[in-house]
Amino acid sequence: MEQGADIARARKPTLKDVANMAGVSPMTASRVIGDKGGVSAEMTRKVHAAAKKLGYARNEAARLMRPGQRSGxxxxxxxxxxxxxxxxxxxxxxxxxxxxxxxxxxxxxxxxxxxxxxxxxxxxxxxxxxxxxxxxxxxxxxxxxxxxxxxxxxxxxxxxxxxxxxxxxxDDIGAVRTEVGKLLDEGRHPIAFLGGEPTITTAARRYAGFVQAHTDAGVEVDQRYVRQMPSEPAAVVRVTRELLAMDEPPAAFFTANNRFSINVLRVLLDPHARWTPHSTAPRLVGFDTFELADLVPYPLTLIEHDxxxxxxxxxxxxxxxxxxxxxxxxxxxxxxxxxxxxxxxxxxx
Amino acid sequence: MEQGADIARARKPTLKDVANMAGVSPMTASRVIGDKGGVSAEMTRKVHAAAKKLGYARNEAARLMRPGQRSGxxxxxxxxxxxxxxxxxxxxxxxxxxxxxxxxxxxxxxxxxxxxxxxxxxxxxxxxxxxxxxxxxxxxxxxxxxxxxxxxxxxxxxxxxxxxxxxxxxDDIGAVRTEVGKLLDEGRHPIAFLGGEPTITTAARRYAGFVQAHTDAGVEVDQRYVRQMPSEPAAVVRVTRELLAMDEPPAAFFTANNRFSINVLRVLLDPHARWTPHSTAPRLVGFDTFELADLVPYPLTLIEHDxxxxxxxxxxxxxxxxxxxxxxxxxxxxxxxxxxxxxxxxxxx
DNA sequence: CACCGGCTTGGTAACGATACCATGTACGAC
DNA sequence: GTCGTACATGGTATCGTTACCAAGCCGGTG
The missing domain is CATH 3.40.50.2300 (Response regulator)
Incomplete structure (x- = not known):
């Protein structure tokens, strides 16, 4: 059964092998394989048969060498x-x-x-x-x-x-400005910001929208509630706990992407942190959606796009x-x- | 400012261009670029300088043509x-x-x-x-x-x-057998099966585990509760509703992957379907994990792997x-x- | 001083596919 | 019957790179 198999790996068949088997020149075989036309039906058939029999696949690396060829x-x-x-x-x-x-x-x-x-x-x-x-x-x-x-x-x-x-x-800036603006209009303040470091442009832009919303509302951004950091889960959880433990805990969280949102949610949903009067539970507004956002037992607003x-x-x-x-x-x-x-x-x- | 830019796209520099600029043969340049050794420090420096100046990147397609070269x-x-x-x-x-x-x-x-x-x-x-x-x-x-x-x-x-x-x-079969077995031991019956078509081997194997658990418990699999179908969300939701509307609704659901689990969950959590005595809510056991499984307000068991x-x-x-x-x-x-x-x-x- | 050996460098050919040009063939038109 | 034309086929060169071999240079040794 296994004896027929070569020990060494089989060399891949080349266009020349196909041409030889079909009894035509490599050029003709190339035309058939490349579907360039100008080849008789007879030859086309023979070349296709040979290619199939040998399991030929064109060597893209070689084709690519010729000038003007696209790699795809x-x-x-x-x-x-x-x-x-x-x-x-x-x-x-x-x-x-x-x-x-x-x-x-x-x-x-x-x-x-x-x-x-x-x-x-x-x-x-x-x-x-x-x-x-x-x-x-x-x-x-x-x-x-x-x-x-x-x-x-x-x-x-x-x-x-x-x-x-x-x-x-x-549209980071505009959407964040609008949604954070709504929170401020409701009188939610201070609002915590959790997002990536400003070297990441989305993080920077979302922070800009956050600041603009505050400017619109005539409220100062309180830097004690701003955290620009990598979205490493354990760190996000820790920071969220710290913010909630402050003398004046944030009335809302803005999270600049779904990694932050999810881990802030984990803390907000932690049964140990129970918000006796429902209204005192911090609101959560986050950027980007995530799967199952609709099933999470916590009210949240997500700024979504396709x-x-x-x-x-x-x-x-x-x-x-x-x-x-x-x-x-x-x-x-x-x-x-x-x-x-x-x-x-x-x-x- | 813009006038210096070519209208046509610039031709990529070749190894020969690098060699010319460095005043060496292509062969020497090749040795330097390929880090093959056997080139004087002086030449090495010159070639690297030229390569950097021209923004040279080796043409992998050409390298690949030589016999015995790996594409990486x-x-x-x-x-x-x-x-x-x-x-x-x-x-x-x-x-x-x-x-x-x-x-x-x-x-x-x-x-x-x-x-x-x-x-x-x-x-x-x-x-x-x-x-x-x-x-x-x-x-x-x-x-x-x-x-x-x-x-x-x-x-x-x-x-x-x-x-x-x-x-x-x-380990599809064994794990499903164990977990579905636990349901049957608790007296949960009938159990609905929602999974992919058996042409997909994982779906077939998970169904096999489902059947084995029944065999173990000496219970017949009731085919009216078995649905082998694509995991298209709307269809899964519809099928789940149908199953719940049966005269004898399933006492538990087994879902053969996370797509099924999520959409079954959507129905089970639908506020219109409220399980007055908590114990009558169907149990859910699903294969594969999904993000936020820990935050879903419904008890479920997931068969997980890395x-x-x-x-x-x-x-x-x-x-x-x-x-x-x-x-x-x-x-x-x-x-x-x-x-x-x-x-x-x-x-x- | 001749020779050897090691080290560096360069020339040449080849990988596989295809563009270009040349050749061959068949058939229709005058 | 001859010529022209359209179409089918093949030969050759080439793309960028590197393996192989040859050659040059150096210093050291007998």
Missing amino acids: LLGVIVTNIDNPYYAQVLLGVEAAAKDAGRQIITGFSHNDPRLEAELVRDLSARQIEGLIVVPARADAPHLAAAAKAGMPIALASRSINHGRVDTVLV AQALGRLAAELTLRRINSAERTPPITMTMPSVGVVHGLQPNSS | LLGVIVTNIDNPYYAQVLLGVEAAAKDAGRQIITGFSHNDPRLEAELVRDLSARQIEGLIVVPARADAPHLAAAAKAGMPIALASRSINHGRVDTVLV AQALGRLAAELTLRRINSAERTPPITMTMPSVGVVHGLQPNSS
């Missing part, structure tokens, strides 16, 4: 898909890539600019046609340089400070550049986001 | 990352790939065997060194063929019927084959899974 690869760099948000973005990119007959090659930067720069190099070496990136930091010279060198790039969700690059953002559409849009910007010969000035688009009320009322039976 | 690419095919479960698997694969100095190239089969077969061809054409697949169906001749042709492959989570391929499974570890293990099996010259018989590994009690008690205050 789109590079994607996201920070981490631990957060389902980025999985959605990735899904949108993939859908757009597929529509354009492209394959995606994915890297995860884990929010590390060094890793991100390495990935850009590596993907570039693999002859990707374009790149979609969720940049780790606002300061990203490697991305600016790649764009300048002619690589079609689009940034998704976050932007960078220097460099002329297509970018798809979310992450998949965002990914798709970014990919389409990249593809637009791939398909056009000239360099056009970079575009920045902003996707709408909207506050959605979620959560079951606790103990309301 | 690992192909990954998952069904969809809409389900965070597969994002975890992907993350595990990526971690293992990174440890081995490999990049991953990802495709989504959307559970369509035809798409999956296309992806295998396409990835193979890109000279991937190996492949990690969550197969869409148990019947997958394209995967068996690829393995037979010498492609290092590992299957993750699901298996295929024919073909000799390394596989990492989860999806990231599973992905990593599958990748390591593929890498093992990549690194060994001979063909060894395929391995099947089974990861443990364990029932975990979750969920807040409703209205328990």
Whole structure:
């Protein structure tokens, strides 16, 4: 049974092997495989038969060497898909890539600019046609340089400070301003802010919206309630507990992404922290949605947008550049986001 | 300002360009770039300087043409990352790939065997060194063929019927048998089964565990409570409502993956369906975990395993084959899974 | 002083696929 | 019957890189 199997791995069949078996020249076989036309039905049949018999698959690396050949690869760099948000973005990119007959090659930067720069190099070496990136930091010279060198790039969700690059953002500032504004209008004050460090542009923008809402309401932002930090779960839980233990606990929390929201929720729902009169329970407003937000037994407002559409849009910007010969000035688009009320009322039976 | 920019896209610098600028032969430049040693410090410095100045990145496609060169690419095919479960698997694969100095190239089969077969061809054409697949169906001749042709492959989570391929499974049958058995021991009967169609091996195996538990308890499986179907949310919600509306509603639900669990939960938590005496509320046991399972106001037991570890293990099996010259018989590994009690008690205050 | 050995450097060919051009063939038109 | 044209096929060169071999240079040794 097993004796027929080669011990060494079988060499992959080449176009020449197919041509030999079909009794034609490699050139004719190439035309058939590449579906270029101008080959008789007879030969086409023979070549296809030989290719099938040998299990031939074209060597993309070799094809790619010829000038003017497209790799059909789109590079994607996201920070981490631990957060389902980025999985959605990735899904949108993939859908757009597929529509354009492209394959995606994915890297995860884990929010590390060094890793991100390495990935850009590596993907570039693999002859990707374009790149979609969720940049780790606002300061990203490697991305600016790649764009300048002619690589079609689009940034998704976050932007960078220097460099002329297509970018798809979310209406962070406006939506946060509106929703935090509502809290202040209700007289909720002070409001705690938990978000990423300002080197991350979304975190910075969401904080800006938070500040603007306060300015609108004529209220000072109390810095004792502001925490700009990585969204590491244990740290978020600890910080939330600290805030709740203050002499004047926050009347509401604003969380700048779903990682913060979830872990703040964990503390707010902790049975040890029971808000005897229901009205004194802090309100929670968070950016980004998360699965099961509708089933959580705590009232919360989430500022939501379509992450998949965002990914798709970014990919389409990249593809637009791939398909056009000239360099056009970079575009920045902003996707709408909207506050959605979620959560079951606790103990309301 | 903008006038200096070329209208046409700049040609990428080649190794020859670097060599010319450094005043050495392409061969010497190649040695420096490839870190092969045997080049004087002086030349090394010059080549690196030139490479940096030109923004040179090696053309991987050209390098790859030479015989015996590895692409450094690992192909990954998952069904969809809409389900965070597969994002975890992907993350595990990526971690293992990174440890081995490999990049991953990802495709989504959307559970369509035809798409999956296309992806295998396409990835193979890109000279991937190996492949990690969550197969869409148990019947997958394209995967068996690829393995037979010498492609290092590992299957993750699901298996295929024919073909000799390394596989990492989860202890579906045993864990389901145990947990469903507990329900039956408590006298819960009938138990509804909601899971995927049996062409998906995990769905089939989890159903097998469900049946075994009944056999153990000497109880007949009542087919009126069994639904094998795609996990499309609206359909799951509808089916759950139908089951609850039966003359004898199920005393418990078993859901074969987290998509089913979540949508069954949505119905069970619907305020219109209120279980006046708490004990009559159906119990829920589900396979796979999901984020926020701990915050859901409904008692549930989830059969959990480490999806990231599973992905990593599958990748390591593929890498093992990549690194060994001979063909060894395929391995099947089974990861443990364990029932975990979750969920807040409703209205328990 | 001749020779040897080690070290550095460069020339050449080849990987697999395809663009370009040249050649061959068949058939219709005058 | 000859020529032209359209179509089918094949030969050759080439893409960027690196393995292999050859050659040059140096210092040391007999």
